[in-house]
Amino acid sequence: MSLRIVVTVKYVPDATGDRHFADDLTVDRDDVDGLLSELDEYAVEQALQIAEEADDAEITVLTVGPEDAKDALRKALSMGADKAIHVEDDDLHGTDAIGTSLVLAKAVEKAGYDLVISGMASTDGVMGVVPALLAERLGVPQVTLLSEVSVEDGVVKGRRDGDAASEQLEASLPAVVSVTDQSGEARYPSFKGIMAAKKKPVTSWDLSDLDLDADEVGLEGAYTVVESATERPARTAGTIVKDEGEGGKQLAEFLAGQKFI
């Protein structure tokens, strides 16, 4: 029996670019270059490693996002995933985490899965909640925020470094896993991988393919509203001194003036 792995990947605005909001207070995805969320590369990497260990495995990468999100799928395919699913629909614009998890759950179920692997958080929203929501919706174990993961005999094991302790976790498949950036560097696509990716199948689904109605997703279906978004005022230029031998003392003087000493 083949191990069916679905990796959820998000197409996000480049964090090193000038990210901002559109007029409807959603993340502007038009004016800023996008890419596969770097944190989801770690999910693709772990999927590849798990597939290499398994006798027989197939990796599907799944994204919910606009037309350009295909770029994220291509990147994941060129790293070595086998096929891709793109859920795309104009009515998805403005979908929040609760809605995204609904669409992902429907798509994952339609695709068929034994193991879902997600990133720890998207680099734009940074909520880090979609994997837990997905597990809740699918009714399967969540084995999230793993810095180490392995799958053997239908059981997933991993290490979760929490705030107070490091925990060893274990669950039976099917399950939803998310991995951190501590799980191991993601590989670069090889030239061969990039060429091969061009021929790999990308399936497109819209809301009707997933039996979803427009009002269940998008801005209308959202459970949260952003009332305002204001650019943080530039910090007032601070004092910068060059150390001429007294830099530490000058700094102490500043800290004393601010009552930190």
Add this chain to the structure above:
Amino acid sequence: MAEVLVYVDHVDGAVRKPTLELLTLARRIGEPVAVALGAGAGDTAAALAEHGAVKVLTHDAAEYADYLVVPKVDALQAACEQVSPAAVLVPSSTDGKEIAARLALRIGSGVITDAVDLEAGDEGPVATQSVFAAAYTTKSRVSKGTPVITVKPNSAAVEPAPAAGEVEALSVTFSEQATGTRVTGRTPRESTGRPELTEAAIVVSGGRGVNGAENFAIIEALADSLGAAVGASRAAVDAGWYPHTSQVGQTGKSVSPQLYIASGISGAIQHRAGMQTSKTIVAVNKDAEAPIFELVDYGVVGDLFEVVPQLTEEIKARKG
């Protein structure tokens, strides 16, 4: 007055500071009712009462320690059914955000994560968030159901406000999912004797410029002179000089102290994401062009191996 559920983060009955901050925020929108789970849950009552909890719902069962996240969601859901709260507040921790999200989904609500402030609004609580590596400040609210909001540490002052804090046993029936993910081992983090990174009033961080694990002693000495927590950039963590639990930034801890001192850190966007909301920012870097200097209230262009020890000595001298 409407009741507001506050999820209690505690270690064997010792309430962690972010929970006390939540009680301050909860009082702005209603009467805080605390929910404490697991071993020592009952021991939290005194501290919670002192900070405004009118009631403390407690429940202990082995499931809370033996299985991940879901048992706590079951308990919070039971508390919601018992209290019908106006909002649910949860500390933004690794577990906290996942608990909050699953709860929101179950009770047909929305979830807001990582709020840095909270105020009452005409249509329910309004949460302030800092997004895009703190380049923007947003105000949001949950528009359907009971708002579930997670709040970052250091978002409010801890204020004593004595209240009844009456302890009441919560009755919880665990769901089928509760036992899905087993915790087969747990290694508690070793205490460094320094303040908790996310809770500290002062954070002293070192980056690639520190150039070696052994040199972190310089950063630690400065931290200790100020009673501060020690942080590190990802470059320093990846090099193995300092533990990942101390990493500040997008994929590490997000800190918001009164004072942040960065030494040998360039100020990459992912690092800024975790420290840009600090009240006062200070940097020592030998490169005058380093982006960290765009953020600072006070910066010293110089060699950290000269500047930091001198600073530490001067602080010690001034403190006598």
